[in-house]
Amino acid sequence: MHNTLSRRDALLATGFGGMLMPASLSHAQPANKPAEIKVGIVTILSGPASVFGVPGRQAAEMLFDEINRAGGIGGVPVRPIFVDEGPGVEHTLGEIRRLVQNERVDILFSSISSGSCLACTPVAEELKKTVLLWDCGTQRIFEDRRYEYAFRTQANGTPEVLAPLLYTLKRKPNLRTLAVINQDYAWGRDSWELWKTGMDALKPGVRVVAELFPRFNSTDFSTEITRLLALRPEVIFTTSWGGELDTFIKQASERRLFERSTLVMPLAESSLERVGNALPPGHFIGARGDHWHLHPNPADPAKLRAFTENYRRRFNAWPIYCTHHMYQAVSAMQAAYAKAIPAAGGAWPSDAQLAAAFRGLEYDTLTSRMKIREDGQGLEAQLIGTTVRSPDYPFPIMNDMVVYPPELLYPPVGQKSVDWLKTLTPDYLNRVPG
Amino acid sequence: MADWFADNGLLLGLALLDGLAYAALVFMVAVGLNLVFGVLRILNVAHGSFFAIGGYTAASIGAFVMARGLPEWLALPVLVLAAVVVGGIAGPLIERFILRRIYAEEPVLQLLVTFALFMILEDVQKLIWGVQPVHHDAAMRLLGTVDVPFGHDSIPFTAYQLYVLPGVALFTLVGLAWFLRRTLTGRVIVAVTTDREAATAMGIDAKKVFLLTFTFGAALAALGGALSSPTAALVPGVGAGTMVLSFAVVATAGLGQIEGAAIAALMIGLGRSIAVYFLPEAEVLVPYIIMVGVLLVRPNGLFGVVETRRI
Numbered sequence: 001m002h003n004t005l006s007r008r009d010a011l012l013a014t015g016f017g018g019m020l021m022p023a024s025l026s027h028a029q030p031a032n033k034p035a036e037i038k039v040g041i042v043t044i045l046s047g048p049a050s051v052f053g054v055p056g057r058q059a060a061e062m063l064f065d066e067i068n069r070a071g072g073i074g075g076v077p078v079r080p081i082f083v084d085e086g087p088g089v090e091h092t093l094g095e096i097r098r099l100v101q102n103e104r105v106d107i108l109f110s111s112i113s114s115g116s117c118l119a120c121t122p123v124a125e126e127l128k129k130t131v132l133l134w135d136c137g138t139q140r141i142f143e144d145r146r147y148e149y150a151f152r153t154q155a156n157g158t159p160e161v162l163a164p165l166l167y168t169l170k171r172k173p174n175l176r177t178l179a180v181i182n183q184d185y186a187w188g189r190d191s192w193e194l195w196k197t198g199m200d201a202l203k204p205g206v207r208v209v210a211e212l213f214p215r216f217n218s219t220d221f222s223t224e225i226t227r228l229l230a231l232r233p234e235v236i237f238t239t240s241w242g243g244e245l246d247t248f249i250k251q252a253s254e255r256r257l258f259e260r261s262t263l264v265m266p267l268a269e270s271s272l273e274r275v276g277n278a279l280p281p282g283h284f285i286g287a288r289g290d291h292w293h294l295h296p297n298p299a300d301p302a303k304l305r306a307f308t309e310n311y312r313r314r315f316n317a318w319p320i321y322c323t324h325h326m327y328q329a330v331s332a333m334q335a336a337y338a339k340a341i342p343a344a345g346g347a348w349p350s351d352a353q354l355a356a357a358f359r360g361l362e363y364d365t366l367t368s369r370m371k372i373r374e375d376g377q378g379l380e381a382q383l384i385g386t387t388v389r390s391p392d393y394p395f396p397i398m399n400d401m402v403v404y405p406p407e408l409l410y411p412p413v414g415q416k417s418v419d420w421l422k423t424l425t426p427d428y429l430n431r432v433p434g
Numbered sequence: 435m436a437d438w439f440a441d442n443g444l445l446l447g448l449a450l451l452d453g454l455a456y457a458a459l460v461f462m463v464a465v466g467l468n469l470v471f472g473v474l475r476i477l478n479v480a481h482g483s484f485f486a487i488g489g490y491t492a493a494s495i496g497a498f499v500m501a502r503g504l505p506e507w508l509a510l511p512v513l514v515l516a517a518v519v520v521g522g523i524a525g526p527l528i529e530r531f532i533l534r535r536i537y538a539e540e541p542v543l544q545l546l547v548t549f550a551l552f553m554i555l556e557d558v559q560k561l562i563w564g565v566q567p568v569h570h571d572a573a574m575r576l577l578g579t580v581d582v583p584f585g586h587d588s589i590p591f592t593a594y595q596l597y598v599l600p601g602v603a604l605f606t607l608v609g610l611a612w613f614l615r616r617t618l619t620g621r622v623i624v625a626v627t628t629d630r631e632a633a634t635a636m637g638i639d640a641k642k643v644f645l646l647t648f649t650f651g652a653a654l655a656a657l658g659g660a661l662s663s664p665t666a667a668l669v670p671g672v673g674a675g676t677m678v679l680s681f682a683v684v685a686t687a688g689l690g691q692i693e694g695a696a697i698a699a700l701m702i703g704l705g706r707s708i709a710v711y712f713l714p715e716a717e718v719l720v721p722y723i724i725m726v727g728v729l730l731v732r733p734n735g736l737f738g739v740v741e742t743r744r745i
Contacts, residue, residue, distance in 0.1 A: 045565075046560070046565075048669045048672075050670055053565075054564075054566075210714070212710065212714050213715070213718075214710075214717060217672070218675075219662060219665075219667070219672060220666060222456065222665070223449065223452035223453070223456065226448050227711055229589045230587070230589055242567060242669060243666075243667035243669030246667040250571055250667070254571070254574055254592050255579060255590045256590050274566065274567055275569075317566075
C-alpha cells in the first residue's frame, strides 16, 4: 500500500488543518475517547435550495478531510453523515431521530431551511443531543424558547436585514419610495416584516409603493418587473435567493430596471458568479454574515486565502456564504471540544458537558472571532457593500464595504426582534458606521 | 367602472402584454400534456421533466455554440434544435420501454409509474447539470428591447418576450390544428383519440400513433422549456412547478382539448398578470381560482365533453 505523504497533503495538513486545530487539542489525548466523532449534517441536497446545501456539504467534506489529516479532534477522527432536508420537514424530523438513535451521532448540524430548524431543534432538545443551527435564518428559535442543547453558529434574519437597511438609509437619507419583491414563503414574508418594522422606526414616512410576493420557485418575473418599471420606486428590496434571484436579476437587467431603481439584495453575494455582469454597479448587496472571499479586513488573510483557494481547487467554484457558515459550525465544534475535554478533567465529554461548552464559547471564523451568547445565539457582524465591476473578475464584486458590529444588530436576550426594532429611533443611525 | 378604466387603462394594457408572454409559455407545455392525454389516455406526470430537460439542453447547446464563436443568431434555432433532440430521443425511449407496458393498467398505476419516471428524471438532471442554476440568455439579448409608451413614460420590454414567445405559441396552435385536421397522420391521431377500438378495427396501427403522439408531446414540452431558458434560470425542481401549472390549464380546458388549452392558458396568464397589478396577494391563487371556478360550472372543463362509459 502506497502510504507516503504527498507535498500537497503535507501543505494542506500543516497549513489549513493547522489553522483549524485549536492548539490545546493538538496534543490532548483524553481518556475514554470514542473510535470516531460522528457528525450528523442536515442540509438541502435536492430541490432549488440545493444551490446552498451542496456547497455546504462540499465545504464540510473539505474541512473534515483537513481535520482528519491533522489528527482529528483530540486524536479522534471525525466522520460526517449527511442527510437531505429537501423532501420536507416531516422527512427531516425522521432523519434527525435516525441520526441520533440509530447512527448514534455525537453532534448535529441542522439545517438550511428555517422550517426545518424550527421543527428539529425541539426534537434535538428532547433527545438531549447538541444541535448547531448552521445556516437557517429564522430569528424565532431563541426568541420563542430557551434551549440547553441548541446553538446557532452564525447570525440570524434580524441582523441580516437590519444591516442592509442601515447601509441603505446611510446612503439614501432622503429615501421616499420603496417596493419589495420577495419569494412567497416564510423567509420572504418574515424578512419583509423585519425590514418594514425597522424602516418605519428609523425613517418614518417612506412610502411602500408595491409589495410583490411571486410564487416560490417562480421562473418568470416579467409582470412584476413591468409593475416596478412603471412605479419607479427609489429602492427595491428583495431577499430572494438562488435561481429565482438569478432570473430576476437577468430579466431586470435586460429591461433596465437597475437604471430606474437601486436594488437592495441581502443574499446576492451567492449569485454574483452566476449572474456575472448582468448585475450592474451601484446596487447594495449582502453576504448573510461577516464573510466573503474578498473581505476588506480579515483577521487572518492567509487563512481566508487558503480556504478560498482549496475550495476553488477542489470544487471549481468560489466559496459562497453557506460554505463560510459550515466553516463556522465546524470551527465552533472544535472549539467546544477543546473547552469541554479539559472541563471534564481530561475525559471525553458527555453530551451534557459538550452542550455546556457552547454557552459563551468563542471561536474563529475565516475573517474574525465570534461568540455564542447566553441564549445560544452566535453574534456575528454583517458585511454589506455596493456592486462594482472589476477587470480581475468576470462578475461584479463589492466596494464601499461596511462591516456592522453585532452590538448594533441584535435585540437584547429575551426581547423579540420585531419589538426591539420598533424601539429604534432615527437617532440610531447617527451611531452606525458607514 | 368607466372611472376605474380611465385611471388604470394604461396599467391594464401593460398587464395584457405580460400576460400574453406568460400564457404562451404555459400553453406550450400544457398543449403537449393535453395531446398526450387525448391520445394515450395517460396523465403523464413526467411531462414537466421534458420541460426542464428541454431548457437545460437548449442552454447547453447554446453555450457550446457561443463558446465556438459561431454567429449569435444561431441562439434562436438552437431552441428548436433542443426540443427536437429531447423529444426525438426521450420520447420514443420512454413510450416504447415504459408507457407501452402500462396502457392496459389502472389509471392509478399509470400515475404512479409516470411519477416514478418524473423522480428518476429529476435525478438525471442533477447528475448531468448539477444543482447550481444554469443560464443562457443569448436569444433574449440578441433581440434587444422595445420601449412601449406608458403615458409620458415608456416601459422597456424584451422583444423576445413581446414577439417571439407569443409568436411561437400562435404558430404552434395554428400548425397543430392544421396538422390534426388537414393531414392524414393528423386525422389518424384524431381517429385514435375519438375511438381507439374503432380506429384499430379500421386498420390503424395504434402503437405507431401512440409513439408519434408521445414524441410530439414531449417535444412540445421541451420546446416550452427551451423557450423559457433565455429568460429564466434552470434549477432543480423547475419541472415540478411547470407541471402543476400545466395541469391547471389542462383541467380548465378539458382533457384532450387543443384550442381549449390555448384559451385556458390565456385566461390563466392574463388573470395572473392582472392580479400582480391590482391584487398582488392573489397572484399565486389566480390560476387555481380560475380552474376551480370553471370546474364548478363545467366539471369536464371549458371544452371537455361528457363521455359514455364503455364496458
